[in-house]
Structure formats: C-alpha cells, structure tokens
Amino acid sequence: MTNALTHFPPTHAEARARLEQFAPSAAGQYARTRNFDYGPGQHDNVSTLSPYVKVRMLDEITVTRAVLSQHKEADAEKFIAEVFWRSYWKGWLELRPAVWTQYMNDLIRLRDDIQTQSGLRTRWEEACTGQTGIAPFDAWAQELQQTGYLHNHARMWFASIWIFTLDLPWQLGADFFLRHLLDGDAAVNTLSWRWVAGIQTQGKTYLATAENIAKFTDGRFPNVTNISDKAIPCEAPKPVAAGMLPPCDPLPLSKRYGILLHGDDIDVDRLLLRAKDPVAFAYADATAGHTTWQMAPHVGQFRASAAQGAVPADAEMQLLSTAQSIADWASQHNMEQIVAPYAPVGPMRDMLTAYRAIDGAVPLSLFRRPLDSAAWPHATKGFFPFRKHIPALIGEFVRR
Ligand SMILES: Cc1cc2nc3c(=O)[nH]c(=O)nc-3n(C[C@H](O)[C@H](O)[C@H](O)COP(=O)(O)OP(=O)(O)OC[C@H]3O[C@@H](n4cnc5c(N)ncnc54)[C@H](O)[C@@H]3O)c2cc1C
Known part of the structure; x- marks a missing residue:
C-alpha cells in the first residue's frame, strides 16, 4: 500500500468514521481554524x-x-457553503464543457512546448519535484506527492506561486x-486554478503573500522572501456563455445489463435500487485520460479499491481502462445495455463519449443524482447568486 492510501484508506468505514469524528467541530471551530495549514498529517x-x-x-x-x-x-454555514462550492464548480463546468476541451487542447500544446x-522544462521539473528553493512550495509539492492531499490554503498559495513567481502556465x-x-x-x-490565475473571476487574481503564509502555517514558514x-491576470479566451444541463435519459432496462462504476461515482447501491440483477460489474479507470504524463499510482488505486469495496462481496469486478475495453466487456457478457452513474464533464465523460462512438456499442444509461440535477443549473453566474439556493436545496434533499 502506498503512503497516500495509508493517510486515506479507501474504505466506506473510514469515510464514515471521518465524518462522525469531524461533525461535532463543523460549526464555530471549523469557521475559526479552517484557514490554518498545520502540515502533513495535521489536518484535523x-x-x-x-x-x-x-x-x-x-x-x-x-x-x-x-x-x-x-x-x-x-x-x-461556513462548512456547508464549502460543501456546496463543489456543487457550484461541478455545475459551472457542466454548463460550459468547452472550457474543459480548451484546457485539454492547451495541455497538448504545452506538452510540445516542454x-x-x-x-520551461527545467522550471516545470523543479516545481513538480519540489526543488525550486522556495521552502513552503517545495514542502507542499512533496506533501502532495506523498499523501495525495493538500490543505485548501496550501493549494491556493501553491497555485499562486506556480503562476506568478515561477511563471509557469496554470494548465501545467x-x-x-x-x-x-x-x-x-x-x-x-480546473476552475480553482483559473480562479487563482484571474480567468475565472475575470481580472481578479489570488496573490500569495509571505505574511499570510507565515500566519496560517503556524510559524512553519516564517520568512519567505523569494515570492x-x-x-497580473493570465490571458484567456473570451468567457463562454452557460448552456443547458445535458439531458440524462436512462433507457428502460433490458434483460441483460451490466453495471459500470467509475471514479466520479462508485455508489453501486443507488444503481442496484433500479437495476437489481446485473450480469456483471466493472470499474472504468479514466485517470490517465487527462494527462500525457505519469499518473501517481495512488489516484487510480484509491478509486478502484473504493469501487471494489462497493460491489457485493461475492461479485467479480472487472477493471477497464479504455472505451474499447468497455465495449469488449459488454460483448463478452452478451449485454444489451450498460447502466452507469452519470459522468460529469471530465476524463470519464470523454471515455464514455468515445465508447458511444464505437460501432455496435450497446446503449448506455446514465443516472444523475437528483441533487445534482437540481443544483447544477443554478451555476449560471458567480457563487453568490448560486448560494441563495442552498437553503432550498437543503430543505428539499437534506431535511427530507
Ligand atoms: C488550486 C486548487 C485546486 C483544487 N482542486 C480540487 C480538486 O481537484 N478536488 C476537490 O475536491 N477540491 C479541490 N480544491 C478545493 C479544496 O482545496 C478542497 O476541496 C479541500 O481542500 C478538501 O479538503 P477537505 O475535505 O478537508 O475540505 P473541507 O474544508 O473540510 O470542506 C468540506 C468539503 O467541501 C468541499 N470543498 C471545500 N473547499 C472547497 C473549495 N474551495 N472548492 C470546492 N469544494 C470545496 C470538498 O468536497 C470538501 O471535502 C482545490 C482548490 C484549489 C485552490
């Protein structure tokens, strides 16, 4: 097991235990201390x-x-707002898939530039390996690689130094x-990096300062001088107007269907409520689909292990990693249909789009969660107009 999976065991029991342990401090204590980054293994x-x-x-x-x-x-309120920031960003990109396509195209161009x-190659390598000479930045690069996690404030400082001190493209x-x-x-x-770069809220960048780092790292990095x-906001194409949430049209179930989980949703129980008798289970790993460089193995391992723990204990779960392997899996089990959780904009969506283009691919039904369907269309402008809908969403989905 890698170090990252020791910090974050990929089990349901661990997830529940963390939630139970954290919930009592989710109000005042969280609001008061949430901005402090106390260092690796100290993020309670x-x-x-x-x-x-x-x-x-x-x-x-x-x-x-x-x-x-x-x-x-x-x-x-503060903690709940953070939870819904995630829904907001998910909805924002869902209504503007072209922003993801543009990012992926930028990465292809940057691969050639590197x-x-x-x-550029030297600055990028030094940043990725934590050898820039900027002490906190190098420490965060190493913490990220070793634990698979960084505190939110560290992510903001890291992104800011990456862009405005090291002069590296935000996409890298x-x-x-x-x-x-x-x-x-x-x-x-993607949207958080765009926000730091001054593209998401146009013209408004996030600048990491030595004072802020010293204060919120609890004295670990008191004298950062070289940032x-x-x-200055990065250049970017014109803003994209919000479109509509794509339809999600689960077909009537046919007799032989398989359940396909993926890294955006491994909750098989929700699918089994509607699709009770699948002929097979599989997990599709699309993590390599968004990069031409080496994925840290812990990312794929965490998600595949989480999926393995979700399927019934006596069920076999096949691991798939390409659109063609999904088609082969369906044909190997004589399926007439594949049922899967909805895949929002990102590598898994790209893989499923490629699957649907394969000749003879059996129909694919994607189930979107009702909260996502209700929340995401509100992400047409900034977070503050979105935030007004949170009480109603809580009333409808949480307090039911
Ligand atoms: C440059 C940058 C990149 C980021 N990349 C990711 C990413 O790939 N995936 C990701 O989940 N978060 C990302 N974040 C947001 C945030 O840093 C993490 O969600 C948060 O640090 C996770 O730690 P936590 O669970 O202890 O958060 P808590 O503070 O305990 O928050 C609870 C939950 O709310 C959500 N949340 C908290 N902060 C944010 C936020 N700023 N935006 C959106 N959701 C939030 C998360 O689901 C989180 O688990 C990024 C932030 C920045 C600045």
Missing part, C-alpha cells in the same frame, strides 16, 4: 473528506445531514494537481 481542523466525496462514497446530502444533526444551519523549450499546475490529488476533479481543480508581490 478541516474534514479531509474530499477524496471520499470525489468518488461519492459520501455525497453532499450525507455530509450536510450529519453536520445538521449536530448544529443549526446558521452555525455551520519538449522544445528547455527553460492543474495537470500536476490532477495527477496526484486523491480528490482530483476536472471541474473543481512575487505581483499577480
């Missing part, structure tokens, strides 16, 4: 639930319900995070 002031939320081992409803069973909504521009930083973060998510990661004091 935040929930560290993100890897479990990523694969929907825990969903927003379960997390919010556990917190509201102990606190008034107004008291836990091969041909030795200065987003790729570095996605290759190592256990919670790495196409929407949250930029300017953050």
Whole structure:
C-alpha cells in the first residue's frame, strides 16, 4: 500500500468514521481554524473528506445531514457553503464543457512546448519535484506527492506561486494537481486554478503573500522572501456563455445489463435500487485520460479499491481502462445495455463519449443524482447568486 492510501484508506468505514469524528467541530471551530495549514498529517481542523466525496462514497446530502444533526444551519454555514462550492464548480463546468476541451487542447500544446523549450522544462521539473528553493512550495509539492492531499490554503498559495513567481502556465499546475490529488476533479481543480490565475473571476487574481503564509502555517514558514508581490491576470479566451444541463435519459432496462462504476461515482447501491440483477460489474479507470504524463499510482488505486469495496462481496469486478475495453466487456457478457452513474464533464465523460462512438456499442444509461440535477443549473453566474439556493436545496434533499 502506498503512503497516500495509508493517510486515506479507501474504505466506506473510514469515510464514515471521518465524518462522525469531524461533525461535532463543523460549526464555530471549523469557521475559526479552517484557514490554518498545520502540515502533513495535521489536518484535523478541516474534514479531509474530499477524496471520499470525489468518488461519492459520501455525497453532499450525507455530509450536510450529519453536520445538521449536530448544529443549526446558521452555525455551520461556513462548512456547508464549502460543501456546496463543489456543487457550484461541478455545475459551472457542466454548463460550459468547452472550457474543459480548451484546457485539454492547451495541455497538448504545452506538452510540445516542454519538449522544445528547455527553460520551461527545467522550471516545470523543479516545481513538480519540489526543488525550486522556495521552502513552503517545495514542502507542499512533496506533501502532495506523498499523501495525495493538500490543505485548501496550501493549494491556493501553491497555485499562486506556480503562476506568478515561477511563471509557469496554470494548465501545467492543474495537470500536476490532477495527477496526484486523491480528490482530483476536472471541474473543481480546473476552475480553482483559473480562479487563482484571474480567468475565472475575470481580472481578479489570488496573490500569495509571505505574511499570510507565515500566519496560517503556524510559524512553519516564517520568512519567505523569494515570492512575487505581483499577480497580473493570465490571458484567456473570451468567457463562454452557460448552456443547458445535458439531458440524462436512462433507457428502460433490458434483460441483460451490466453495471459500470467509475471514479466520479462508485455508489453501486443507488444503481442496484433500479437495476437489481446485473450480469456483471466493472470499474472504468479514466485517470490517465487527462494527462500525457505519469499518473501517481495512488489516484487510480484509491478509486478502484473504493469501487471494489462497493460491489457485493461475492461479485467479480472487472477493471477497464479504455472505451474499447468497455465495449469488449459488454460483448463478452452478451449485454444489451450498460447502466452507469452519470459522468460529469471530465476524463470519464470523454471515455464514455468515445465508447458511444464505437460501432455496435450497446446503449448506455446514465443516472444523475437528483441533487445534482437540481443544483447544477443554478451555476449560471458567480457563487453568490448560486448560494441563495442552498437553503432550498437543503430543505428539499437534506431535511427530507
Ligand atoms: C488550486 C486548487 C485546486 C483544487 N482542486 C480540487 C480538486 O481537484 N478536488 C476537490 O475536491 N477540491 C479541490 N480544491 C478545493 C479544496 O482545496 C478542497 O476541496 C479541500 O481542500 C478538501 O479538503 P477537505 O475535505 O478537508 O475540505 P473541507 O474544508 O473540510 O470542506 C468540506 C468539503 O467541501 C468541499 N470543498 C471545500 N473547499 C472547497 C473549495 N474551495 N472548492 C470546492 N469544494 C470545496 C470538498 O468536497 C470538501 O471535502 C482545490 C482548490 C484549489 C485552490
């Protein structure tokens, strides 16, 4: 087992235990201390639930319900807002898939730049291996690689130094995070990097300062002198207008269907309520689909283990990693249909789109969660207009 999986055991029991342990401090204590990054293995002031939320081992409803069973909504407002930031970013990208396509195209161009521009290649390698000479940055690069996690404030400082001090393209930083973060998510990661770079909220960048780092790292990095004091917004294509949430049209069940889980949702119980007798289970790993560089093995291992733990104990679960292997799996079991959780914009969606284009591919039914269908269409503007809908969403889905 890698170090990252020791920090984040990929089991349902671990996810539940973390939620139970954290819930009592999700109100005032969280609001007061959440911005402090106390260092590797010392993140008890935040929930560290993100890897479990990523694969929907825990969903927003379960997390919010556990917190509201102990606190008034107004008291836990800060934590609940963070949980819904994730829904907001997911919805925002879902309504603007072209932003993901553009990011993927940028990465292809940057791969060539790295091969041909030795200065860029050296700066990028030093940043990825934590050898820049900027002490906190190098420590975060190593913590990320070893544990698969970084505190939110560290992610903000890291992204800011990556872009404005090291003068590296934000897309390469987003790729570095996605290759190592256990919670790495196409929407949250891409849009957070864009936000730091001054693209998401146009013209508004995030600048890491030595004072802020010294204060919120609890004295671990008191004298950072070599970081930029300017953050000029990065150039970006024109903003994309919000479209509609794509339809999600589960077909009537045919007689022989298989259940396909993936890294955006491994909650098989929800599918088994509707599709009770699958002929086979599989897990599709699309993690390599968003990068041309080496994925940290812990990312795929965490998600596949989480899926393995979700399927019935006596069921065999096949591991698939390409669109063609999904088609082969369906044909090997004479399936007439595949049933899967909805795959939002990102590598898994790209893999399923490629699957559907294969000649003779059996129909695929994607089930979207009712909370996602209700929340995501509100992500048309900024988070603050979205936030107004949170009480109603809690009323409809959490307090039911
Ligand atoms: C540059 C950058 C990249 C990021 N990439 C990712 C990513 O790939 N995946 C990811 O899940 N988060 C990402 N985040 C958001 C945030 O840093 C993590 O969700 C958070 O640090 C996870 O730790 P936690 O579970 O202890 O959070 P807590 O503070 O305990 O929050 C509870 C839950 O709320 C959600 N959440 C918290 N903060 C945010 C936020 N700022 N945006 C969206 N959701 C949030 C997460 O699901 C989290 O588990 C990124 C932030 C930045 C600045």
